[in-house]
Amino acid sequence: MTDREKDVEILALRHQLAVLQRQLGCQRPRLRPEDRALFAALLVPLARATLRRLRLLVSPDTVLRWHRDLMKRRHARMCVNRRPGRPRTVASIRRLVLRLATENSSWGYRRIHGELALLGVAIAASTVWEILKTAGVDPAPRRTTVTWADFLRSQAEAILAMDFIETVTLTGQRQYILVAIHHASRRVWIVGTTAHPTHAWVTQAIRNLFMDLEDTGYVARIRFFIRDRDAKYPALIDDILGSAGIATVLTGVRTPRMNSIIERWVKILRAELLDRTLIWNQTRLRQALREHERHYSEHRTHRSLAAAAPLRARPQPLELDHVERLTICRRDRLGGVIHEYRHAA
Known part of the structure; x- marks a missing residue:
């Protein structure tokens, strides 16, 4: 026997004695899985003739069977850990x-x-x-159901809405505010304010509005004009809109939800301006409306625009080192009724 084989035999015999000492009093020594693994690792590299000369508790064939079982379990674990088939998509x-x-x-x-x-x-x-x-998404083209929200969102680029807002000054005079809003961009135009909304005044105000829309490029995109059935609108405005290829859509009777975008803006105007400001006269009203229109279009964030403003894109997120040195200043509009926050110069 070589020195290596003698060392293996000594280790096997020593472990065998340890097994016997561990089980004194037992009629038949019982080998644990770790004992079998040790014997298989030590004795299998030896020649079969050398195995037969060793004084072991088990036969050489049993040792070889232990080794085969050990290798099977090893390969089985490797197959379980390895993902079958092609690699996962990026x-x-x-x-x-x-x-x-x-x-x-x-x-x-x-x-x-x-x-x-x-x-x-x-x-x-x-x-x-x-x-x-x-991901739980139907792969077949049966997902053709379009919700009303999706349908209106797809048509928003071609819709312009208009409405009258009433307010009262401190002198008791009733003022009528004519306002228009573009559904997709949420751009607002304060068309005009008057105490006497005659047909001639409304017609001229809408003509002025469309001159502004032509200058800003909105006329080419607008195809539908939504308004209510208020008697303040003259029939002439339908002809003015029709000449530009814009169809008038009248809302239902007592159905403000049909013009919900501008109704929501009216609520914003009242909550942020009219209910918090003392309006002395028509001049003060026009000045306040211009300030609020500028704030709404250039600074105020909109959820429908992913926190951007109609005339200002959403800025890129700041890096960490810039956030740590962040300095913000406040700008007051309308005497502090509206606050705007910007980076300090």
Whole structure:
């Protein structure tokens, strides 16, 4: 025997004595799994003839069987830890697939696969199907149901709404405010204020509004004009709008929800300005309305615009080192009724 084989035999015999000492009084020594693993690791590299010369509690065939079982369990654990099949799709591609499915409810997995091919993303159609199915999204093009909110949002670019707002000055004079709002951009125009909204005044105010819309490029986008059935609107304005290719849509009787966008703006105007400011006369009213219109269009955030303003894009998030040295100053409008916060120069 070589020195290595003698060392192995000594280790095996010593461990065997330890097993026997551990089980004194037992009729038959019982080997634990760790004992079998040790014997298999020590004795299998020896030749079969050497194994037969050793004085062991078990036969050489049993030691070899232990070793085979040990190797089987090892390979079984390796197969469990290894993921079967192809590697998992990159997270950015999975997010893109779900984004296309969310933003295009009528697209099936084949249509999404074609769009990805146009973007240069090499992915199988079956993989797109699996990503949608795992995320709980129907891969087939049966997601064609469009909600009213989605429908109105898709049409918002072509809608302009108008309404009258009534307020009373401290002198007791009733003032009528004519206001218009673009649904998509939330841009507001204070068309005018008057104590006597005659048909001639309303007609001229709408003509002035459309001159402003032409200068800003909104006329080319607007196709529908929403208003209520107020008698203050003359029939002539429908002809003015029709000449520009804009159809008038009248709301139902006592149905303010049909013109909900501008009704929500009226609530904002009353809560932020009219209910908190003393309006002495028409001149003061016009000045306050101009200030609020400028604040609403240039600074006030809107949830429908992802916290941006109609005339100001949302700024990029600040980096951490800039946040630590952040200095903010306040600007007051209308004597402190409205506060605006900006970065200090």
